[in-house]
Amino acid sequence: MPKIVVEKSGPLKGSVRISGAKNAVLPIMAAALLAEEKCIIEDVPDLKDVNVMSAVLRSLGSEVTKLENGSLEIYTPEIKTAEAPYELITKMRASFFVMGPLLARLKNAKIPLPGGCAIGARPVDLHLKGFKSLGVEINIEHGYIEGKADKLVGNTIYLDFPSVGATENIMMAATLAEGVTIIENAAEEPEITDLANFLNKLGANIKGAGTDTIKITGVERLGGTRHQVIPDRIETGTYMVAAAITGGDITIENVVPNHIKPVIAKLRECGVDIEEMDDALRVRSTGELKAVDVTTLPYPGFPTDLQSQFMGLMTVANGSSVVNETVFENRFMHVSELTRMGAKIRIEGHSAVVEGIKRLEGAKVSATDLRAGATLILAGLVAEGKTEIHNIYHIDRGYVEIESKLTSLGARIYREED
Ligand code: EPZ
Numbered sequence: 001m002p003k004i005v006v007e008k009s010g011p012l013k014g015s016v017r018i019s020g021a022k023n024a025v026l027p028i029m030a031a032a033l034l035a036e037e038k039c040i041i042e043d044v045p046d047l048k049d050v051n052v053m054s055a056v057l058r059s060l061g062s063e064v065t066k067l068e069n070g071s072l073e074i075y076t077p078e079i080k081t082a083e084a085p086y087e088l089i090t091k092m093r094a095s096f097f098v099m100g101p102l103l104a105r106l107k108n109a110k111i112p113l114p115g116g117c118a119i120g121a122r123p124v125d126l127h128l129k130g131f132k133s134l135g136v137e138i139n140i141e142h143g144y145i146e147g148k149a150d151k152l153v154g155n156t157i158y159l160d161f162p163s164v165g166a167t168e169n170i171m172m173a174a175t176l177a178e179g180v181t182i183i184e185n186a187a188e189e190p191e192i193t194d195l196a197n198f199l200n201k202l203g204a205n206i207k208g209a210g211t212d213t214i215k216i217t218g219v220e221r222l223g224g225t226r227h228q229v230i231p232d233r234i235e236t237g238t239y240m241v242a243a244a245i246t247g248g249d250i251t252i253e254n255v256v257p258n259h260i261k262p263v264i265a266k267l268r269e270c271g272v273d274i275e276e277m278d279d280a281l282r283v284r285s286t287g288e289l290k291a292v293d294v295t296t297l298p299y300p301g302f303p304t305d306l307q308s309q310f311m312g313l314m315t316v317a318n319g320s321s322v323v324n325e326t327v328f329e330n331r332f333m334h335v336s337e338l339t340r341m342g343a344k345i346r347i348e349g350h351s352a353v354v355e356g357i358k359r360l361e362g363a364k365v366s367a368t369d370l371r372a373g374a375t376l377i378l379a380g381l382v383a384e385g386k387t388e389i390h391n392i393y394h395i396d397r398g399y400v401e402i403e404s405k406l407t408s409l410g411a412r413i414y415r416e417e418d
Contacts, residue, residue, distance in 0.1 A: 001390065001417070001418045002392060002415055002416070002417055002418070003388050003389060003390050003392060003415070003416060003417075003418050004377065004388075004389040004392050004395070004403065004413065004414070004415050005386055005387070005388050005389075005413070005414055005415075005416060006362075006376075006377055006380025006381060006383075006386070006387045006389065006411070006412065006413045007362070007380070007385070007386050007387075007412035007413070008362070008380075008381070008382065008383060008384060008385065008412070009246060009381045009382075009410060009411045009412045009413070010246070010410060011246045011247045011248035011249065011287070011410070012242055012243055012246045012248035012249075012250050012381070012406070012409040012410050012411060013248055013249050013250060013409060013410055014250060014251075014408060014409045014410065015250065015251040015252070015253055016239055016250060016251075016252055016253065016405050016408065016409060017253045017254050018231045018232055018235050018236050018239070018252060018253065018254040018255055019043070019045040019046075019231070019232055019235060019254075019400040020042075020043035020044055020045045020228075020229035020230070020231065020232065021045075021190075021191060021194070021229055021230050021231060021232040021233065021234075021235075022045055022047055022049060022050075022232060022234075022397075022398050023094075023164070023189075023191045023232075023234070023305075024190070024191040024194040024195065024229050024230050024232075025041065025044050025045060025050060025229045026049060026050070026053055026094040026097060027094070027097045027165075027168045027172075027191065027195045028041060028194065028195055028198045028227065028229065029041065029050070029053045029054070029057060029072070029074065030053070030057075030094075030095075030097035030098045030100070030101055030172065031097075031101060031172050031195060031198055031199055031202075032057070032062070032074035032076065033057065033060065033062065033076050033079060033098060033101035033102065033105065034101045034104055034105055034172065034175060034176065034199070034202065034204075034222045035074070035076060035202050035222050035223060035224050035225070036076070036077060036221055036222065036223060036224075037075075037223045037224030038073060038074070038075045038224045039073070039074045039075070039202070039224050039225055039226075039227070040067070040071055040072070040073050040225075040226040040227070041071060041072045041073075041074065041227055041228075041229060042069075042070075042071045042226065042227065042228040042229065043070070043071075043228050043229045043231075044070060044071060044072045044229060045229075045232065045400045046070065046400055046401075047396070047397060047398060047399075047400060048393070048396050048397045049092055049094065049397045049398065050072075052088060052091050052092045052095065053092070053094065053095060054066075054072070055088055056084060056085070056088045056089070056095045056098060057074060057076070057098075059081075059084065059085045059088065060076075060079050060080060060081060060084065060098065060102070061076060061078060061079050061080030061081065062074055062075065062076040062079075063075040063076070075224075079102065079105055079106055082102050082106045082108040082109050082110055083110040083111075084098055084099075084102075084109075084110070084111045084112065086112045086143075089111060089112045089114060090112055090114065090115050092397075093114045093115070093117060093122060093165075094165075095114070096111060096114045096124060096127070096165065096169070097165065097168060097169055097172070098111070099111050099127065099131070099145070099147065099169060099173075100127075100131075100168070100169040100170065100171070100172035100173035101172050101173070102147075103131060103134075103136055103147050103149065103152060103173045104152065104172060104173050104174075104175055104176040104177070105176065107148065107149045107150065107151065107152065108147065108148050108149075109145075109146070109147045110144055110145070110146045110147075111144065111145050112143055112144055112145075113140070113143050113144065113145055117369065119328045119330055119331045119333070119369055120328040120329045120330045120331065121329070122328075124145075124165070124166070126159050126160060126161065126163045126166035127163075127165065127166045127169045127170065128145070129157070129159075129166075130157045130159075130166060130169065130170035130173070130183070131147055131169075131170070131173060133155040133156075133157045134149070134152045134153060134154070134155055134170075134173055134174060134177055134181065135149050135150075135151065135152055135153045135155075135177075136148065136149045136152065136173075137149065151177075151178060152173060152174070152176065152177035152178065152218075153177055153178045153179055154174060154177045154178060154179035154180045154181040154216070154217075154218055155181060155182075156181070156182040156184065157170060157181065157182070157183050157184065158184045158185055159183065159184065159185045159186060159187075160185070161185075161298075162185050162186060162187040162188065162212065162298045163187060164187040164189050164191065164192065164298075166187075167183060167186045167187040167192055167214070168187075168191075168192060168195055170183055171183065171192075171195065171196065171199070171206065171209075171214060171216055172195075172199070174216040174218065175199055175202075175204040175206070175216060175218065175219065175222065176218055176219065176220075176221070176222070177216075177218040178218050179217075179218055180215060180216070180217050180218070181215070181216040181218070182213065182214070182215050182216075183213070183214040183216070184212070184213055185212055186208075186209075186211070186212050186213060186214045187298060187299065188210055188211060188212060188298070188299045188300065189298075189299040190210070190230055190233065190256070190259045190299070191230070192209050192210060192214075193209045193210040194229065194230045195209070196209030196210075196214070197209075197227070198225065198227045199222070201225035201226075201227060202222040202223055202224065202225050203219055203221070203222045203223050204216070204219060204222060205217040205218075205219055230256060230259070231254045231255055231256055231259075233255075233256070233259040233260045233303070234303060234305040234306060234371070234398075235398075235399060235400075236252055236255050236259075236260050236263075236281070237260055237263045237303070237305075237306040237309065238306070238309050238374050238378070238399070239252050239283075239405075240252065240260075240263060240264075240267060240272075240274070240281065240283050241267075241306075241309045241310065241312065241313050241378055242378055242381065242406065242409070242411075243272075243283040243284070243285060244267055244270065244272045244283065244285045244289065244313055245285075245287075245289075245312065245313050245316065245378050245379075245381060245382055246285075246287065246381050246382060246411075247285050247286055247287025247288075248283075248284070248285065248409070248410075249282070249283075249284040249285075250282070250283055250409055251280055251281070251282045251283075252280060252281045252282075252283065253279070253280045254279060254280075255279055255280055255281050256279070257276045257277075257281060260281075261300065262300060262301060262302040262303070263302065263303070263306055263310075264276070264281070266292060266294055266302060266310065267283070269290070269292045270289045270290050270291075270292050270313070270317065271285070271286075271288065271289055271290045272284070272285045272289070273285065288318065289313065289314075289316065289317040289318065289356075290317060290318060290319065291314055291317040291318060291319030291320055291321040291354070291356050292314070292317070292321055293321050293322045293323070293324075294307070294310055294321070294322075294323055294324070295324040295326060296324065296325050296326055296327050297326060297327070298327065304325065304326075304327035304328055304331060305371050306371070307323060307325055307331060307371075308331070308334040308371045308372045308374075308375040309371065309374060309375050309378060310323065311323045311334065311335075311338070311345070311352060311354060311375070312334070312338060312375040312376075312378050312379045313378070314354040314356060315338055315341075315343035315344070315345065315354055315356065315357065315360060315379065316356060316357060316358070316359065316360060316382060317354075317356040318356055319356055320353060320354065320355045320356065321353075321354050321356070322351055322352070322353055322354075323351065323352045323354060324350060324351045325350050325351075325352075326350060329350075331369075332347055332352055333368035333369065333372055334368065334371075334372035334375050334376070335347055335352055337365040337366060337367075337368070337372065337376055338360075338375070338376075338379060340363045340364075340365055341360040341361055341362070341363050341365065341376075341379055341380075341383050341387065342357065342359075342360050342361045342363075342383075343357065343360060343379075344356075344357055359382070359383070359384055360379055360382060360383035360384070361383055361384050361385060362380065362383045362384060362385035362386045362387040362388075363383075363387060363388075364387075364388045364390070365387060365388070365389055365390070366389070366390045366391045367389055367390070367391045367392055367394040367395055368391070368394070369394055370394045370395055370397045370398035370399070371398070372394070373389060373391070373392060373394045373395035374395060374398075374399060374402070376389045377389060377395070377402065377406070377413065380413075381406075381411055381413075390418070392415070403415060
């Protein structure tokens with residue numbers, strides 16, 4: 001099995017370009033099922049999750065072609081089946097995003113129940129509540145969710161929690177429904193806005209994306225378009241922490257500073273110097289970090305997808321900090337791995353108390369989800385000696401060429417067979 005080896009590295013220096021956002025491109029690819037004409041999606045990150053989503057679309061009848069410049073062409077003149085394949089859906093939760101488009105275009109969908117994962121049960125009850133409000137009859141049996149409707153009719157839907165996936169799935173289903181759909185307490189993440197922009201370019205009528213109330217007025221059909229995916233704000237935050245933890249000086253390019261404000265603010269509280277440019281950030285640190293508390297919240301709060309990376313930073317900060325995880329019920333799997341590296345962390349329910357120490361020790365550790373995997377790489381950059389990270393398939397799901405990007409900044413990191 002391949003593993004990633006990280007050795008203690010000096011301060012990272014140089015520049016790195018951020019790839020297109022994984023969590024924007026996956027729903028946008030699913031939304032391409034709604035388009036009767038060709039869609040070209042640009043700045044698509046070369047990730048395993050994108051390949052899985054491409055396979056799901058092909059299984060439903062889409063022609064998916066990787067163009068020479070890394071763009072994806074998706075053409076679905078007609079959807080051949082309403083049933084998504086078990087072996088693909090259970091590989092990646094995000095493939096559940098095809099349910100909204102299938103219901104919109106075929107008024108029928110049969111999807112395997114998506115599994116939970118290391119960070120929690122991750123139910124889809126809010127997605128189904130939304131579909132039912134649009135007139136869809138939902139049956140769950142033999143591990144499949146089946147949705148059927150004579151037609152979809154707009155309605156007002158209140159989300160008990162501002163779920164990103166539920167907001168996206170319901171928004172897609174509502175694009176071809178009769179009348180107006182209002183999603184209240186909607187998620188406000190930038191990826192929602194990027195999806196709405198893509199859908200509106202196809203001919204949809206969506207207003208309010210990026211706020212807690214989204215209005216979708218149904219239309220007859222959707223055409224094709226060309227769309228460039230927004231940069232990945234979570235990858236951006238990961239490299240910001242890499243600069244902070246190594247006391248480095250890096251310029252991060254292809255960034256929307258407005259998408260990463262809570263992380264900029266929090267790192268400045270720690271004493272990190274951050275210069276904001278139009279589409280880049282310069283992040284400098286002396287390596288001396290002040291311990292600071294953090295609480296994850298739905299956007300525009302501090303992102304849960306950067307909780308583990310920030311915790312990694314706090315393990316070598318001066319003082320104690322409290323990390324509160326409010327979005328997922330089990331997103332502290334990285335704590336035991338950081339502890340193996342000498343970190344001093346005590347979990348108390350949804351909070352982790354981190355007592356900063358002078359230095360971590362390299363160790364054999366294991367990635368439990370993609371963000372925890374990235375955290376272990378960052379910790380390995382400053383730990384004494386070598387850190388060996390196993391189960392690195394998690395990392396490849398969400399980070400484009402992480403070793404080569406870090407190596408170009410001076411990191412000592414390489415991949416080898418176990
Ligand atoms: C998206 O997941 C992201 N994934 C996650 O990124 C991210 O952590 C999450 O949003 C929160 O920002 C993609 O966009 C592909 P949610 P999603 O629905 O849509 C509960 C990464 O590392 N919930 O906002 O699944 C749920 O259990 C991944 O890139 C329900 O209870 O997140 C969780 O506790 C990890 N019922 C909370 O809401 C539902 O029907 C947030 O989930 C739906 C969600």
